[in-house]
Amino acid sequence: MKKLLSLATMVILAVSVLAGCGGNGDSSTGSTGSTTAAGKFDSTKDITVISREASSGTRGAFDEIMGLIEKSGNSEVNKLFSEAVIASSTDEVPAKVEVDKYAIGYTSIGAVNDSVKALKVDGVEATEENVKNGTYKVSRPFIIASKGEASGIAADFIQYATSTQGQEIVKSLGFVTIDGAKEYTAPSTALSGKLILSGSTSTEKVIEKLREEYVKLNPGVSIEVTYNGSGAGIKDAQEGKSQLALSSRELKDEEKAALTPTVFANDGIAVIVNKDNTTTEMTTEQIKKVFTGEVRTWDKV
CATH class of the missing domain: 3.40.190.10 (Periplasmic binding protein-like II)
Structure with a gap:
């Protein structure tokens, strides 16, 4: 009887050791390190x-x-x-x-x-x-595009976005600056009115900060932005629903025929x-x- 108990104890201990060592089926294959253990990455799963x-x-x-x-x-x-x-x-x-x-x-x-x-x-x-x-x-580039040549508040906002002050904002938010930026100075005659932009959601963080800082320098201006995607923003500008389109891709040839693009930042995907x-x-x-x-x-x- 004592021998049987001793043998049973040895078997239990052996099973415990195997379990503790990952005998439950933890295996690794492939370049991504497949594993089927609970909570681990299993590279055989569908992407x-x-x-x-x-x-x-x-x-x-x-x-x-x-x-x-x-x-x-x-x-x-x-x-x-x-x-x-x-x-x-x-x-x-x-x-x-x-x-x-x-x-x-x-x-x-x-x-x-x-x-x-x-x-x-x-x-x-x-x-x-x-x-x-x-x-x-x-x-890819971040682009502001106007129908024809921008004028008034639209042109001034583009000037700010591409200025040294605007590029400091671009850089601070982790995007890539453009070359040739010059210092922005608010017009001697105060601007007033509304500027409407629409387009890329990818540009939202940088445009919101540019808008905030631009309005501080031009308190008579209000800026309204709709983030509805590059394609929708480009269409809005073509149809005159907004003054400026925001695009996070290059404009197509047919879009360039109607819109004038300005790169104000670059971005990696x-x-x-x-x-x-x-x-x-x-x-x-x-x-x-x-x-x-x-x-x-x-x-x-």
């Missing part, structure tokens, strides 16, 4: 693709850079994965990635926070410096994943395959 709405300037720039737009005769076909989750604003993308361990998305580098992780793209980090020196290729994701970098080709749905799990990246 959640998060993109922006069709009118987004960020999406327009991202799709073009990543080759998601393909020509078909005289038209263009967008190859975005049909089951992609669509986010309606700049800040919504990192919010969705933060709560989904297997998600991937993209957003302005100015909108990246500690809740998500920005990947290196083609070996280059998504930083202000790398956008400025041209090594980080996933980048960060490719972001959940902080639990063990992936640290991807190539543009890998990103394209994920966003078209050709690659569906992290262990295939």
Whole structure:
């Protein structure tokens, strides 16, 4: 009887040791470090693709850079994965990635926070410096566009946004400054009236600060801004519904025929994943395959 009890005790101890050592099935495979242990990253799970709405300037720039737009005769076909989750604003993308361990998305580098992780793209980090020196290729301009040549308050606001004072604001918010800025001086004859802008949600942080500081210098001016996406803002300016359009992508040739664009900042588009994701970098080709749905799990990246 004592021998049986001793044998049973040894078996229990052996099982406990195995359990303590992760005998429950913790394994690691692939470049992303797949693991099936509770709470860990499992790279065999499906990737959640998060993109922006069709009118987004960020999406327009991202799709073009990543080759998601393909020509078909005289038209263009967008190859975005049909089951992609669509986010309606700049800040919504990192919010969705933060709560989904297997998600991937993209957003302005100015909108990246500690809740998500920005990947290196083609070996280059998504930083202000790398956008400025041209090594980080996933980048785009921030544009203010007027119907014809801007005048009055609209022209003066553009002058402020591109001035040394305006560029200090651009830099302070993590965006990339333009070259050739000059000091802004308020007009000797005080301006008064309303300025209406509409467009890119990606520009919201910098435009709100520019608006705040501009009105301090020109208290007779009020500025109304609607953040409804680059495409909608461009259309508003073309139709005369707003005086200035805000775009986070280059204007198309047909848009340039009606609007005069001015670059007031530059921005990188960060490719972001959940902080639990063990992936640290991807190539543009890998990103394209994920966003078209050709690659569906992290262990295939």
